[in-house]
Amino acid sequence: MINIAFPQMGDYYVPANYLLSHIFKANVIKAPKITSKTIELGTKNSPEFICTPFKYTLGTMIECLDKKANILIQMGGGCRYGYYANLQEKILQDLGYEFKMINLVTKGDTNFRRINKLFKQIDPKYSKLKTIYYGFISLKMVKYMDKIDDYIRQNIGFEQKKGSFENLKAEMLIKFSKVKSYIELKKLYNKYLKRFKNIKTHKPDKPLKIGIIGELYTLMEPFSNYYLEKQLAQNNIEIKRFTNVHYLLFEKSKKLKKYLKNNEYVKYNMGADASDNINHCKYLCENGYDGIIHIKSSFCTPEIGAMPIINKIASKYEVPILFFSFDSATSETGIKTRLEAFYDMLEMRKRN
Amino acid sequence: MDKIGIPRGLFYYYYGDIWKYFFENLKISYIVSPNTNKEIMEKALKASGDEMCLSLKTYLGHVEYLKDKCQYILIPRISNYKKNNQTCTNFWAVYDIVKNQTDTKLLHYNIDLEKRKTLKKGLYKIAKQLGKEKHQIRKAYKNAIIRYKKQRKKEISINLNKLKSDKTKILIVSHPYNTYDSLIGKDIIKYLIKNDVEVIYCDKFSSKITNKLGETLAKELYFKYSKDNIGSIVYCKDKIDGIIFISSFPCAPDSLVNELVTRKIKIPNINLIIDDNSSFTGLETRLESFLDMLGGLDND
Incomplete structure (x- = not known):
């Protein structure tokens, strides 16, 4: 019996689960929600100064293996994230687990030949045609989810009935996971977009607007940033976030090339999302955002390099900026206090 | 005042010798910052972010030291040596980090073999920027590489002999x-x-x-x-x-x-x-x- 598992990130388990369960005759194990126990498991078995996503994903993998998973899927980004899989495989083997690790992406790129080879390891008889079809649907699903998330982020701070956005989104995700064809998905998307727009809000003309930039995993996995977006929304703030899976997969490389031409701050790609974030910071400053929050996991090398430049831009435009570096040992109260002070300061600036 | 400042850190330990020979052949004066000492370390801690790795911190300290001692500071960027041979992202970023911190002019080149940007092209570009003729550069580069390879061969054989x-x-x-x-x-x-x-x-x-x-x-x-x-x-x-x-x-x-x-x-x-x-x-x-x-x- 094949039991596939993968570390989760935000709500993206829905399309991933959809894809895997349609291509393979396999049982897809849904990774349990990240809790403090997951982090403890991850930290205990991780090397000393590794960045935090390693600990989170390792912890999740151990929990999945305890649920009898025997195939693990991991992906990698353009920094050292790309080499996570090999070390995690070794660590888990040393712990005595038996499984197969499939690493779909290394150093930020992949191709069809590689994916084909790896999928054959899981199931030699998998159908390529099916993979392309369901892959297409899953990617579209990601796109629609990201679009809806963008809308939610702008409006959730002003909802009249508490929880109306969240409840509708949960309902939508369940419907999405049961789609049969692309047309059905598209119809569902249009229907839910309308319903989201019909939710009553009391948005003022000029609300406080905050842009969130930073390292991708910490941005997209709400547990790892201690539900930062939720806390902001509770204070009636409109939120803008650039990084999502659709951006990383399809828009990033094109946009980055455009950014780097004739740019006074950066000339080269500084690794992972560093150059993107510098340009996003500039965009936020120029488009009248009241504040910027930069978040990352501790020891994230590319972001550490980008921070002095981001700071320079923000102080040039006189936009307040708050830096958070999340570790597995960060206390939630500390974050709350700093966030409240930041929010109060922004509001005072706005009134004057 | 010397023309080019070379910070003793990161890239220096890979390319320092080639640079020295190359500039000597072209008769361009250069200054290499001294070994990392207390003064440089103090400057480093001021100039760098507190989460940067120690090697990058000291490198930024060396740059600070050279700031008013030369006309140009040489800071290359190295991205990769062909497929599956990336460098650490600090090597990608250090040029942009320094550029945003200092007012001193920077000399730089980019090594990115996937896009066919080689050391040779980089050094040619720098020398041209400093007003040297093409035939001079060609000769200087050739000599520098030959001298470096000879020295490297010697170092390797010494190292291998130690194994016995x-x-x-x-x-x-x-x-x-x-x-x-x-x-x-x-x-x-x-x-x-x-x-x-x-x-x-x-x-x-x-x-x-x-x-x-x-x-x-x-x-x-x-x-x-x-x-x-x-x-x-x-x-x-x-x-x-x-x-x-x-x-x-x-x-x-x-x-x-x-x-x-x-x-x-x-x-x-x-x-x-x-x-x-x-x-x-x-x-x-x-x-x-x-x-x-x-x-x-x-x-x-």
Whole structure:
């Protein structure tokens, strides 16, 4: 019996689960929600100064293996994230687990030949045609989810009935996971977009607007940033976030090339999302955002390099900026206090 | 005032000699910042972010030191040496970080072999910027490379000869910008030599050989410098008595690679991590006990 598992990130388990369960005759194990126990498991078995996503994903993998998973899927980004899989495989083997690790992406790129080879390891008889079809649907699903998330982020701070956005989104995700064809998905998307727009809000003309930039995993996995977006929304703030899976997969490389031409701050790609974030910071400053929050996991090398430049831009435009570096040992109260002070300061600036 | 300032850090330990020969041949005056000392370290801590790795911090200190002592500071950017041979992202970013911090003019070139940007093209570009003629540059470059290759060959053969020695042999696995930096690795090497240990350097092997061997120990690894380093372990695994890993805190590739390698090899080893607060006294105790252990193994 094949039991596939993968570390989760935000709500993206829905399309991933959809894809895997349609291509393979396999049982897809849904990774349990990240809790403090997951982090403890991850930290205990991780090397000393590794960045935090390693600990989170390792912890999740151990929990999945305890649920009898025997195939693990991991992906990698353009920094050292790309080499996570090999070390995690070794660590888990040393712990005595038996499984197969499939690493779909290394150093930020992949191709069809590689994916084909790896999928054959899981199931030699998998159908390529099916993979392309369901892959297409899953990617579209990601796109629609990201679009809806963008809308939610702008409006959730002003909802009249508490929880109306969240409840509708949960309902939508369940419907999405049961789609049969692309047309059905598209119809569902249009229907839910309308319903989201019909939710009553009391948005003022000029609300406080905050842009969130930073390292991708910490941005997209709400547990790892201690539900930062939720806390902001509770204070009636409109939120803008650039990084999502659709951006990383399809828009990033094109946009980055455009950014780097004739740019006074950066000339080269500084690794992972560093150059993107510098340009996003500039965009936020120029488009009248009241504040910027930069978040990352501790020891994230590319972001550490980008921070002095981001700071320079923000102080040039006189936009307040708050830096958070999340570790597995960060206390939630500390974050709350700093966030409240930041929010109060922004509001005072706005009134004057 | 000298024309070009070369910070003694990161790139210097890979390309310093070539640069020196190249500029000497072209009769361009240059200044290399001194070994990392207290003054530079103080400047470094002021100029850098507090989470940067120690090697990058000291590099920024060297840049600060050179700031008003030369017309141009030479800061290259290295992205990759062909497919699956990336460098650490700090090597990608350091040019942009420095550019936003100083007003001194920077000389720079980009090595990105995937896009066919080579060292040769880079040095040609720099020399042209400084107003040299093409035939002069061609000659200077050729001479510099020949002289560098000769010197490198000599270093490699010395290193290989050390493997035949009868003393306790210890392989230092660390990036050259850590091994030879006076703040990070020099004291460790000095201590080892004082204690009659034959010190073998992992960067003084032919990179063509070690790069391939590195893949046997860590498959799919794509950091070129780490691959070279750990390839040396495979190359001389039967000939050495122990391994010392030295890394600066918090080095990104080392955190993964050293952990993976120490889990795979069966040679006695210790992992020394140096940050800006560490003192040599603490390290000395660890080194002493490591050497004692190796001696004990020989006696059994």
